[in-house]
Amino acid sequence: MSAPIRKKRIAILISGRGSNMVSLIEAARAPDYPAEIVLVLSNRPDAAGLVRAREAGIPASAIDHKAFPDRARFDAALQAELEAAGVELIVLAGFMRILTDAFVEAWAGRMINIHPSLLPLFKGTHTHERALEAGVRLHGCTVHYVVPELDAGPIVAQAAVPVLPGDDADTLSARVIVQEHRLYPAALALIAGGGAVLDGGRVRFTAQERDAGAAILSL
Numbered sequence: 001m002s003a004p005i006r007k008k009r010i011a012i013l014i015s016g017r018g019s020n021m022v023s024l025i026e027a028a029r030a031p032d033y034p035a036e037i038v039l040v041l042s043n044r045p046d047a048a049g050l051v052r053a054r055e056a057g058i059p060a061s062a063i064d065h066k067a068f069p070d071r072a073r074f075d076a077a078l079q080a081e082l083e084a085a086g087v088e089l090i091v092l093a094g095f096m097r098i099l100t101d102a103f104v105e106a107w108a109g110r111m112i113n114i115h116p117s118l119l120p121l122f123k124g125t126h127t128h129e130r131a132l133e134a135g136v137r138l139h140g141c142t143v144h145y146v147v148p149e150l151d152a153g154p155i156v157a158q159a160a161v162p163v164l165p166g167d168d169a170d171t172l173s174a175r176v177i178v179q180e181h182r183l184y185p186a187a188l189a190l191i192a193g194g195g196a197v198l199d200g201g202r203v204r205f206t207a208q209e210r211d212a213g214a215a216i217l218s219l
């Protein structure tokens, strides 16, 4: 019998519906998945994702940012919860709160995010509208490490979708989110399992993972 793998302890931070969170929770049910979701936190008490996490048996709580006088004190409360749960890696999934540089630096190399565009294009919000305005033929999503500059950290994995004639922001975002739900669990597995490593501000893959093309999801 092979030894059980040591799973990385993950916290997912959300602000809303949590569909990416659900895809990660489902992927992490596999016995050979290299990460376990130990905690879900939301800065919004009304986030629908909190209910979905609890239904899946994951401890989930809200730390309402409105209850704190400034970002630093909100981040300190977050940090206390993460430490108490022995979290090793933070996964942002629709977390809509800017974190302080100090918090981001404390978690450097241990915090990832998913962004709904092919970075470095369309950082920030309203990515689908902006992709349509720009007339790009390909759009998609990116998993990246978090650095203090917004949506600028080292890229782990990307998935592309076509932009089709007649698309509006809703049809395009619906096409992208399907890929987000595939990409994020794959990217987290790469990181937690050691298949992707940070190396001088870029993400490098082990030979095995590179051969498998694990970081690119095709059209």
Ligand code: GRF
Residues within 6 Å of the ligand: 014, 016, 017, 018, 019, 020, 021, 049, 093, 094, 095, 114, 115, 116, 141, 177, 180
């Ligand atoms: C996703 O589109 C993600 O890329 C972005 O916020 C959205 C979150 O959706 N960062 P959900 O809460 O995971 O459904």
